[in-house]
Amino acid sequence: MNPELTEKALDILRHPADSKLITHLNSCVHCGLCGTSCLFYKSFDDPKYIPGKKVDLVASLYRRYCTTMGKVAPKLTHARDLDDEMIAEMVDSLYGACTMCGRCVAHCSIGVDIPFVVRTGRRMLATMGMVPQSLQATVDAAVNTGNNMGIPEDEFVDTIQWMEEEMQDEEGFETAEIPLNQPDKEMLYTLNPREPKFFPLSISAAAKIFHAAGESWTLSTKMYDVTNYGYFSGNDAEATLIAQHMYDEVKNLNCKKLILGECGHGSRALRWESPNYMKQHPDFQMITLVELIEQYIRSGRIKLDKSLNTKKYTLHDPCNITRNGGLFNTLRFVVKSAVPELIEMDPYGNENFCCGGGGGMLAMSEFNERRLKIGEIKANQIRKTGADVVITPCHNCVDQLMQIDHHYKLGVEIKSVAEVVADALVMQ
Ligand code: SF4
Numbered sequence: 001m002n003p004e005l006t007e008k009a010l011d012i013l014r015h016p017a018d019s020k021l022i023t024h025l026n027s028c029v030h031c032g033l034c035g036t037s038c039l040f041y042k043s044f045d046d047p048k049y050i051p052g053k054k055v056d057l058v059a060s061l062y063r064r065y066c067t068t069m070g071k072v073a074p075k076l077t078h079a080r081d082l083d084d085e086m087i088a089e090m091v092d093s094l095y096g097a098c099t100m101c102g103r104c105v106a107h108c109s110i111g112v113d114i115p116f117v118v119r120t121g122r123r124m125l126a127t128m129g130m131v132p133q134s135l136q137a138t139v140d141a142a143v144n145t146g147n148n149m150g151i152p153e154d155e156f157v158d159t160i161q162w163m164e165e166e167m168q169d170e171e172g173f174e175t176a177e178i179p180l181n182q183p184d185k186e187m188l189y190t191l192n193p194r195e196p197k198f199f200p201l202s203i204s205a206a207a208k209i210f211h212a213a214g215e216s217w218t219l220s221t222k223m224y225d226v227t228n229y230g231y232f233s234g235n236d237a238e239a240t241l242i243a244q245h246m247y248d249e250v251k252n253l254n255c256k257k258l259i260l261g262e263c264g265h266g267s268r269a270l271r272w273e274s275p276n277y278m279k280q281h282p283d284f285q286m287i288t289l290v291e292l293i294e295q296y297i298r299s300g301r302i303k304l305d306k307s308l309n310t311k312k313y314t315l316h317d318p319c320n321i322t323r324n325g326g327l328f329n330t331l332r333f334v335v336k337s338a339v340p341e342l343i344e345m346d347p348y349g350n351e352n353f354c355c356g357g358g359g360g361m362l363a364m365s366e367f368n369e370r371r372l373k374i375g376e377i378k379a380n381q382i383r384k385t386g387a388d389v390v391i392t393p394c395h396n397c398v399d400q401l402m403q404i405d406h407h408y409k410l411g412v413e414i415k416s417v418a419e420v421v422a423d424a425l426v427m428q
């Protein structure tokens with residue numbers, strides 16, 4: 001332990017920006033009602049994974065270092081020291097046993113913002129240099145190369161050109177393009193780097209939709225990565241740096257809008273949270289691809305024939321799009337416009353379970369085994385629907401769902417929203 005860094009970490013509790021943190025740290029009544037909301041507690045049946053226990057890790061430090069009773073009589077107030085044992089517990093519970101899905105918040109009798117407290121604990125751990133190595137490597141790649149997978153620019157350009165050529169071979173899309181670095185367009189489109197690396201068809205699917213809508217758009221070779229793992233590592237300075245690069249690229253290319261590609265956490269980190277950790281509001285419009293597609297359909301800019309999609313479909317709600325992003329109706333309007341029948345999971349929408357890959361879990365190889373175990377809840381949900389295809393507007397979820405599909409032998413296809421919408425396009 002470095003005493004200087006430990007003191008800096010404790011300053012996060014001693015000098016909070018406003019009263020929110022103290023309110024949430026002092027509000028838990030230890031009722032345990034949040035327990036069965038959490039996929040970690042449900043999967044491992046270990047009381048340490050009850051969401052309220054995660055809150056109490058941080059709250060016990062607050063009592064120890066920021067209250068008179070905790071300083072004088074720590075045992076009486078269940079206050080704890082920030083020592084090696086405590087740090088190890090925090091790393092295990094706050095990084096390794098929380099996807100920051102927010103399901104517990106909906107079931108908390110008091111309304112404690114548990115992911116906010118978890119992220120505060122992560123900020124303390126990040127200050128002490130305790131971010132799990134694989135998560136930190138992902139953040140470092142984004143800071144140093146502009147994308148979290150460290151994809152070299154020439155490789156990215158090759159993939160885009162390949163996708164453009166394939167798309168132009170299809171009837172109706174002979175003149176469709178995937179523009180790169182073109183200034184003065186209406187919108188800058190962004191991707192999850194998993195798309196150029198593993199799922200490039202979702203890039204051409206979005207390009208087909210933009211072509212059908214007659215959109216003015218571009219991708220940037222320098223800054224296309226919508227993700228921000230600095231948000232999940234808890235390092236506000238790195239989260240700000242990554243988000244600032246994106247803000248700057250919108251200005252640099254003189255675009256009016258930033259369209260957030262299909263990535264739940266990227267949408268949360270940029271659209272909903274960046275004004276909080278950056279302490280600035282963007283002076284351009286920022287919306288998700290799903291919202292843009294909704295606008296296209298409602299305004300008649302694109303036409304869809306749902307009978308072109310012929311399989312049985314279910315929908316996985318990414319926590320950061322539906323529960324935390326408020327896009328339940330938007331997502332269903334778009335998906336139901338593109339497929340003949342949607343079989344909902346049980347539970348679904350705001351009550352849906354996380355796939356298990358959120359909150360940075362997918363990037364933390366240290367917890368791979370645990371991540372696949374908690375994915376069993378999602379595997380069972382999918383199996384019960386009897387669907388052939390799982391649709392989801394998040395490439396992190398796509399990745400976790402593909403691993404769940406393989407591990408639990410589900411035999412389903414995983415598709416992004418752009419892919420099912422592109423498959424239903426009727427060119428006018
Ligand atoms: S945010 Fe999700 S994963 Fe974290 S404690 Fe709450 S229910 Fe569990």
Ligand code: SF4
Nearest residue numbers: 028029032034052108
């Ligand atoms: S439901 Fe809320 S008040 Fe009850 S233990 Fe969980 S976090 Fe605490």
